[in-house]
Structures are given as structure tokens and as C-alpha cells.
Amino acid sequence: MPTPTDRVREAGRSSIRVMYDLAERHDGDLIRLEVGEPDFDTPDHVVDAAAEAARGGATHYTSNAGMPACRRAIADTLADRYGVTHDPDEIVVTVGGMEALHLAVLATVGPGEELLAPGPVWPNYETQARLAEGTFREVPMPAETGFALDADRVIDEMSDETAAIVLTTPSNPTGRVYDQAACRAVVEAAADHDAYVIADEVYLGLTYDGPGQGIAAYTDHPEHVLTVGSCSKTYAMTGWRLGWLAGDRHLTDEVVTIHESTTACASSVAQHAAIAALTGPQKPFEEMYDAFEARRDLVVDRVASIDGLSCPRPEGAFYAYLDPGLDEPALDVATYLLEEHGVVLAPGDGFGATTPGHLRLSFASSPAELREGFDRIEAGLEAY
Ligand SMILES: Cc1ncc(COP(=O)(O)O)c(C=O)c1O
Numbered sequence: 001m002p003t004p005t006d007r008v009r010e011a012g013r014s015s016i017r018v019m020y021d022l023a024e025r026h027d028g029d030l031i032r033l034e035v036g037e038p039d040f041d042t043p044d045h046v047v048d049a050a051a052e053a054a055r056g057g058a059t060h061y062t063s064n065a066g067m068p069a070c071r072r073a074i075a076d077t078l079a080d081r082y083g084v085t086h087d088p089d090e091i092v093v094t095v096g097g098m099e100a101l102h103l104a105v106l107a108t109v110g111p112g113e114e115l116l117a118p119g120p121v122w123p124n125y126e127t128q129a130r131l132a133e134g135t136f137r138e139v140p141m142p143a144e145t146g147f148a149l150d151a152d153r154v155i156d157e158m159s160d161e162t163a164a165i166v167l168t169t170p171s172n173p174t175g176r177v178y179d180q181a182a183c184r185a186v187v188e189a190a191a192d193h194d195a196y197v198i199a200d201e202v203y204l205g206l207t208y209d210g211p212g213q214g215i216a217a218y219t220d221h222p223e224h225v226l227t228v229g230s231c232s233k234t235y236a237m238t239g240w241r242l243g244w245l246a247g248d249r250h251l252t253d254e255v256v257t258i259h260e261s262t263t264a265c266a267s268s269v270a271q272h273a274a275i276a277a278l279t280g281p282q283k284p285f286e287e288m289y290d291a292f293e294a295r296r297d298l299v300v301d302r303v304a305s306i307d308g309l310s311c312p313r314p315e316g317a318f319y320a321y322l323d324p325g326l327d328e329p330a331l332d333v334a335t336y337l338l339e340e341h342g343v344v345l346a347p348g349d350g351f352g353a354t355t356p357g358h359l360r361l362s363f364a365s366s367p368a369e370l371r372e373g374f375d376r377i378e379a380g381l382e383a384y
Pocket residue numbers: 036095096097098099101122168171172200202229230231232238242243
């Protein structure tokens with residue numbers, strides 16, 4: 001009988017973890033560009049609202065699915081900002097987008113069934129599929145098109161065992177925003193297979209070439225889409241652990257049943273913080289967005305200026321997926337850059353089997369750190 005740790009042991013976080021551990025043990029000055037977390041603190045009006053709520057007695061359990069006011073704020077945000085319409089009853093407030101994804105996988109993927117995702121891919125989906133006693137398969141997207149979603153490749157891999165497909169847009173690790181027609185085709189095929197698309201849209205507030213639209217907004221089969229969102233990235237609230245799952249009522253009801261036995265409910269204080277973030281002044285978040293966009297431009301310029309280095313143009317999120325143009329395992333290159341040049345990047349083999357030589361750079365760090373980081377990458381690659 002496999003133990004629970006056996007179930008997750010093989011999932012592919014290892015080389016990202018190796019880099020993290022190396023960086024933690026290193027005592028020199030490091031520029032850390034491997035971490036996917038905004039460098040901004042949560043704006044004051046959000047912190048104040050949460051503190052006030054806690055002082056006012058919001059220190060108790062909430063209903064399993066979340067406070068009605070929080071579900072309403074999420075429903076309004078999904079509709080107004082991303083075109084995704086759901087009744088508040090079809091929304092479950094979760095402990096981060098991470099719990100929403102875990103619940104979505106548990107609700108859709110049964111033992112022995114399969115979860116598919118286009119690669120390169122964020123590693124946690126595989127672990128979640130394993131925890132559901134299902135299987136996970138990465139469908140590699142072509143590097144020549146900058147890992148754009150090729151719907152035919154995904155559809156060709158669907159079978160009777162396929163229970164769900166995760167589409168992450170904007171993507172971690174590539175920063176690509178998937179083409180709407182391609183997403184629509186994948187949802188259509190999922191519906192034909194009686195499967196679901198889990199739309200991981202935790203970065204949808206950070207798209208730089210036009211406003212983000214949720215997949216459920218433009219598909220003909222929204223009942224086959226489970227939308228996952230989060231306050232973490234767009235609102236600089238990673239530590240509050242506040243996310244959501246939105247979908248057809250028959251699925252969200254099932255999800256609430258599982259959620260009741262996993263975390264019972266999201267933190268009451270964090271739900272008050274989310275209401276303030278979603279319904280209060282947006283200026284601080286717009287300023288963060290502008291800062292990320294400027295950093296994206298800085299990254300694109302610096303990558304273009306370094307011989308042999310390339311990446312798909314990041315259209316969203318805060319990641320650039322660098323191809324250093326070396327025929328070497330990314331872990332070796334990343335270890336060298338850390339030890340010899342003091343810059344930390346996440347190796348591509350942590351994001352599935354598609355891109356063993358790539359390196360993910362997070363531009364959620366300050367422009368000064370990014371400039372210094374690129375100087376070190378440039379010097380490192382020149383000397384390699
Ligand atoms: C693609 C993707 N989905 C979901 C999450 C989960 O974020 P959170 O649980 O903080 O909402 C992350 C976090 O890094 C992510 O990169």
C-alpha cells in the first residue's frame with residue numbers, strides 16, 4: 001500500500017527545492033529571482049479593515065462556503081472584471097488558490113482517472129492529482145511558438161480516463177496568456193468527454209496586453225469550467241491565504257462537502273481583508289500592476305540585450321521563462337549561477353519534462369534587484 005508521502009514523493013518539485021535549500025544555506029549576497037511572490041506589502045486599507053473586523057469580534061468560524069459578503073464581493077469582481085458570471089451560491093471561499101485547486105481536483109478526478117495539463121507546468125497539480133489517487137500527464141507545448149496553447153495537442157491526448165484538464169492563464173512558468181479560441185476548443189472537447197476544465201486564473205489580474213477575461217466568460221460550456229482565483233498575487237496578499245473556486249452549483253456543493261472536512265472555512269479575518277481588497281480603493285493595486293508592467297518591459301529589454309538568451313514575451317503574471325541557449329541541465333546552470341555569480345533562478349525541470357534547460361525568473365522583485373540580477377546572469381552566461 002502506498003503511504004501518503006509515497007503518493008506525492010515523485011511529483012516534480014525537487015530541483016526548485018534544491019535551489020531554495022542552496023540559497024538558504026548560502027551566506028553571500030544573493031539576488032533571489034526564483035520566488036513567485038510580490039515584493040509589495042498588503043495595502044494599509046486592507047490590513048486596517050481586517051484588524052478592525054477582528055477587534056469587532058470577527059474571530060469565529062464562518063459558514064463553510066464563506067461569508068455571504070465575501071462571496072458577493074468575489075462574484076461581483078469575477079463579473080465586473082473578468083466577465084465570469086456566478087451567483088454567490090456558486091462560489092466557495094478557500095484557503096488560497098492552492099486549496100481551491102486541491103478541492104477542484106478532488107471533486108473532478110477519481111481514483112485511476114487522469115488530470116492533463118499543457119507543459120511546461122506548475123508542479124503542484126501533479127501532487128494534487130496523486131493525492132486524489134489519480135494520475136497526471138503533462139502535454140508538452142511547442143517551444144517554437146513560445147509554449148502557446150496548442151488545443152489540438154491537448155485534445156489528441158484526451159481519453160475516457162481524462163477527468164479534468166488544467167489551463168493556467170496567465171501561465172506560471174511561461175507568462176503566456178492562452179489564446180481564447182484555443183481555450184474554447186479545449187473546453188468543448190472536455191465537455192464531449194464529460195470532463196472538466198480547471199481554469200487556474202490566479203494571475204488573471206496581471207495581464208499586460210489587455211484586460212484578462214476568464215475562460216468561463218467566453219466558452220459555450222461554462223458548466224464544464226471550474227474557475228480558481230486568489231487574492232495572493234493581484235492584491236499582494238499571499239500570507240492571508242484567501243482564494244476561491246467558482247463553478248456550477250452541483251460541483252461547488254460537492255466541493256463544500258470536502259472543504260468542510262479539510263479546513264472548514266477560510267479565515268474569518270482574511271475574508272474581511274478580501275472584502276476590503278475587492279470592494280475598497282483600487283489605486284494601490286493599480287500602482288502595483290503598473291510596477292509589474294514596467295518590470296516586464298525591463299525584463300524583455302534585458303533578455304534581448306544578452307547574447308544567446310531568449311524567452312517568450314511575458315504577457316501576464318510575473319515570470320519570464322529563460323532559454324539560456326546551453327545544452328546543459330538547468331539545475332547545473334542554476335547551481336553555477338547561484339554559487340559563482342550570486343543570482344538564483346528556478347530550473348525548468350521543476351516545471352515538468354518539457355523544458356529541462358530553461359530557467360524561470362520571477363520579476364516580482366524591485367527594478368534595482370532585477371538590474372543587478374541581469375548583470376549577474378549576463379556575466380555568468382558569458383563565462384560559462
Ligand atoms: C499557477 C499558480 N496557481 C495557484 C497558486 C496558488 O496561489 P495561492 O494559494 O497563494 O492563492 C500559485 C502560487 O504560486 C500559482 O503560481
